[in-house]
Amino acid sequence: MTAFNLDYVFVFVLAAFLGLQLIKKVSPLLHSPLMSLTNAIAAVVIVGAIPITGEAGATPLARTLGTIAVFCATVNLVSGFMITDRMLKMFKRRGG
Amino acid sequence: MDVFVPFAAIAASALFILALMWMSHPSSARRGVLAGEAGMAIAIVGALVHHEVVSYDLIVLAMVAGAGLGIPMALLMPMTAIPQRTAISHAFGALAVGLIGAAEYYKHAQPQFAGTFVLGALMFEMILGFLTCAASVVAFGKLQELLPSRAVVFPGQRFLNGGIALAGIGVAAAIVIDPTQTWLFPIFVALALVFGILLVIPIGGADMPTVIALLNSYAGLAASAMGFALGNKLLIVAGALDGASGFILAVIMCKAMNRSFANVMFGGFGAAAAAAAGGKDDRVVRSASAEEAALQMENAGSVVVIPGYGMAVSQAQHKVSELYQALTKKGVEVKFAIHPVAGRMPGHMNVLLAEANVPYEQLVELDDVNPDMPQTDVALIIGANDTINPAARDDPSSGIAGMPIIEADRARSVFIIKRSMSAGFAGVDNPIYFNPNTQMLFGDAKEMVGAIAKELSGGSGLGH
Numbered sequence: 231m232t233a234f235n236l237d238y239v240f241v242f243v244l245a246a247f248l249g250l251q252l253i254k255k256v257s258p259l260l261h262s263p264l265m266s267l268t269n270a271i272a273a274v275v276i277v278g279a280i281p282i283t284g285e286a287g288a289t290p291l292a293r294t295l296g297t298i299a300v301f302c303a304t305v306n307l308v309s310g311f312m313i314t315d316r317m318l319k320m321f322k323r324r325g326g
Numbered sequence: 327m328d329v330f331v332p333f334a335a336i337a338a339s340a341l342f343i344l345a346l347m348w349m350s351h352p353s354s355a356r357r358g359v360l361a362g363e364a365g366m367a368i369a370i371v372g373a374l375v376h377h378e379v380v381s382y383d384l385i386v387l388a389m390v391a392g393a394g395l396g397i398p399m400a401l402l403m404p405m406t407a408i409p410q411r412t413a414i415s416h417a418f419g420a421l422a423v424g425l426i427g428a429a430e431y432y433k434h435a436q437p438q439f440a441g442t443f444v445l446g447a448l449m450f451e452m453i454l455g456f457l458t459c460a461a462s463v464v465a466f467g468k469l470q471e472l473l474p475s476r477a478v479v480f481p482g483q484r485f486l487n488g489g490i491a492l493a494g495i496g497v498a499a500a501i502v503i504d505p506t507q508t509w510l511f512p513i514f515v516a517l518a519l520v521f522g523i524l525l526v527i528p529i530g531g532a533d534m535p536t537v538i539a540l541l542n543s544y545a546g547l548a549a550s551a552m553g554f555a556l557g558n559k560l561l562i563v564a565g566a567l568d569g570a571s572g573f574i575l576a577v578i579m580c581k582a583m584n585r586s587f588a589n590v591m592f593g594g595f596g597a598a599a600a601a602a603a604g605g606k607d608d609r610v611v612r613s614a615s616a617e618e619a620a621l622q623m624e625n626a627g628s629v630v631v632i633p634g635y636g637m638a639v640s641q642a643q644h645k646v647s648e649l650y651q652a653l654t655k656k657g658v659e660v661k662f663a664i665h666p667v668a669g670r671m672p673g674h675m676n677v678l679l680a681e682a683n684v685p686y687e688q689l690v691e692l693d694d695v696n697p698d699m700p701q702t703d704v705a706l707i708i709g710a711n712d713t714i715n716p717a718a719r720d721d722p723s724s725g726i727a728g729m730p731i732i733e734a735d736r737a738r739s740v741f742i743i744k745r746s747m748s749a750g751f752a753g754v755d756n757p758i759y760f761n762p763n764t765q766m767l768f769g770d771a772k773e774m775v776g777a778i779a780k781e782l783s784g785g786s787g788l789g790h
Contacts (some may be wrong), residue, residue: 238554238562245339245563249570252346254524258581259668259686261575261673262408264349265542269415271342271362272568275422275549278556282429283388284379295429296742297384304392305399307366312400313411315359319679320405321352324685 263317270310276303334372341365342564346571352686369560382424403683404649406638408672409534410469416541423454425550428515430555434718435505442502444555451551453518458544460522465537468526469670475531483528484592490521516712527589532635532712534670536579536590543572544616562637575672582666582692583730584718611747614765616774619706619741620781626703628659632732633675634668636709636744642772646708647682649775652782662688663695663732665713696733705737707745709771740764749790 258262276299282288284295343359346357373379373741403411434445455640467473494517501510529537546568553561580587623629631650639645653660668675676689699705706713712733717724734740735758742759744766758764769775 235557236490238557238559241559241562242550242554242566242693245566246570247526249346249567250573252343252350252567253571253574255350256482256637257351258578258664258673258679258691259352259676259689260349260355261578262412262671263673264346264571265347265538266408266415266673267359267362268542268546268568268571269412269419270366271424271551271564272545273593274338274342274366274369275419275501275552277369277428277559278371278426278552278558279422280385280700281376282375282426283385284671286378286380288381288570289432291432292429294385295425299390299422299425299429300385300575301391301392302418302425304389305396306418306422308396309400309403310395310415311359311363311366311513312397313403313408314362315356316400317354317408318355318359318407320677320680320683321355321686322623322680322683323401324687326380 259321260318263314266310266317267314270307270314273307273310274304276300276307279303328375328377331372331376332351334368337557338365338372338560339563341368341770342567346567353453362785366513395690400710405677406641408677409674410466410545412538412671413462413466413469413534413541416538416545417459417466419545420455420458420462420541420548421550422455423545424452424515424518427452427455427555428511430758431505431511431624432508433502433507434758435511445502445505446722446777447555449502449514449589451548451555452515453494454548456515456518456632457522457525459528460519460523461537461544464523464526465534465541466605468531469534477530477533478527482590483524487521490524492516494521495516496634498614509763513535513652521782523574525591528592531670532667533590534673535667535672536576536583536587538671539572539579540587540591541572543569544575546570546572556750579667579672582730583726584730606757609760611759611766613763616777617781619765619767620778622739623653623706623778624656624782626658628661628702629653629704629706630661630663630699630702630734631738632663632665632707632710632734633679634665634708634710634713634716635670635674636711636771638674638678639668639709640771640773642708642775643678643682645775645779648681648779649689649782650684652779656782660688661690661695661698661733663692664689664690665710665730665732668710668713675736681728691732697734699736702737703739705734705740707734707740707742707744711744711756712754714758717754717756721757735761735764738763741767743767743769743771745770750782 272274279296282292342365345358345362348354468475468524497514546565550565650660664675714732716735718726718729718731
């Protein structure tokens with residue numbers, strides 16, 4: 231387990247600024263799919279849930295909580311990416 | 327295999343950034359989804375091969391079960407239910423964050439603990455996680471109309487909310503100071519959940535776009551905070567991107583209503599105002615029939631359609647598309663003016679019209695359409711009210727004064743499809759109904775638009 235590390239703040243600040251710039255450029259047409267895409271991406275918390283569930287010496291409580299967390303994150307990432315694609319498929323050009 | 331882990335995190339972060347970059351335009355957006363999926367796959371493999379992970383049974387079980395629920399949900403969900411799905415998916419994501427935090431907390435609930443910083447980050451993460459989870463469930467209930475969608479306000483609400491928030495922070499601080507006091511932990515979780523519920527009940531249905539965006543932002547920040555606690559930079563990056571996205575969308579929504587965050591979150595908008603409306607009903611309203619509307623649109627050079635939540639409610643988008651096709655066939659130029667807060671989530675109208683095969687070039691934003699309104703022959707308003715209310719522009723005493731509107735009233739003639747003369751969400755009187763160039767088309771949006779479309783295609787002798 232790590233203590234406070236200024237690198238993390240550095241990473242956070244850069245990522246947040248980058249995020250603000252990128253999102254500003256997203257066409258308002260696509261705000262709904264954007265939301266479901268970022269929702270799917272946020273399901274990356276599954277990488278925090280996997281070790282809790284599967285690490286050596288995990289308590290039954292930790293394994294239970296971890297399993298539910300893996301389940302919830304999987305629902306989100308699977309349905310999030312699929313619904314985003316389903317929505318985007320519908321956006322067609324004229325005559326397309 | 328552990329050498330692979332940091333590289334997996336870097337690759338996944340880069341792919342997530344590309345995913346958002348490609349979302350800038352419909353032509354590249356599907357590539358963005360692929361980038362996101364690839365990033366996620368790499369991140370998950372990176373987590374699975376880590377040497378600490380020794381048992382895979384429950385992980386595989388949970389992932390299979392999650393996919394078993396997620397895949398049908400994605401395939402069967404009707405597009406009109408997208409706002410609800412978004413709300414409930416925030417609840418799932420935030421619940422995952424909260425539970426991971428809880429498991430980490432119990433792991434470290436010992437006297438010799440690694441550090442106050444880690445615990446502080448965990449508590450912050452859990453406040454956001456549980457709060458967002460409960461708030462999203464309430465938002466889902468309102469959108470699904472399981473709960474009353476109006477704003478629920480009661481005396482002393484702000485004091486109660488403030489008190490609960492302070493109590494939650496106080497308990498969190500106590501746990502950070504002495505992590506062995508595990509009896510405090512359930513109280514902490516309960517306070518965070520209750521605060522989440524209280525946060526959303528005073529917010530009315532039409533403010534949901536802002537709330538959903540804000541909850542999106544919270545879910546992202548919670549993931550970031552978890553990254554701080556676990557020392558995981560991938561989580562920090564992904565969470566920051568998500569947080570930034572939700573934040574920007576919420577700011578766009580607030581600007582589009584000329585309201586502040588505080589006003590949306592604590593305003594109880596639509597509850598007080600609705601009671602004040604009414605009276606002065608001696609003004610004249612002109613109503614028209616579908617035939618008259620069809621005749622006028624047929625002879626128009628340009629028509630601007632302005633959809634609102636009413637179009638979503640009556641599922642009129644396919645009929646609207648038929649109307650668009652019929653008018654286009656007759657050489658009428660048809661555009662769709664989309665207000666940022668039309669519907670129940672950002673981009674709601676765009677998705678519905680795209681579903682009904684309206685080409686996205688025809689969808690125009692508020693700022694781009696307003697200069698053209700005075701040259702527009704017909705404005706057709708379908709289930710929109712506050713977003714076209716000229717009082718926002720003309721009457722400084724109006725409840726929605728200063729809100730940017732689509733200036734439908736400047737079109738040569740205006741048709742408004744509406745069920746009855748009731749006031750809109752904001753409960754504010756709308757003078758556009760009484761303008762001399764306005765004609766009301768009373769009825770269900772789907773039926774009325776269908777009738778106009780039928781007139782148009784029948785009138786040409788082509789028919790279907």
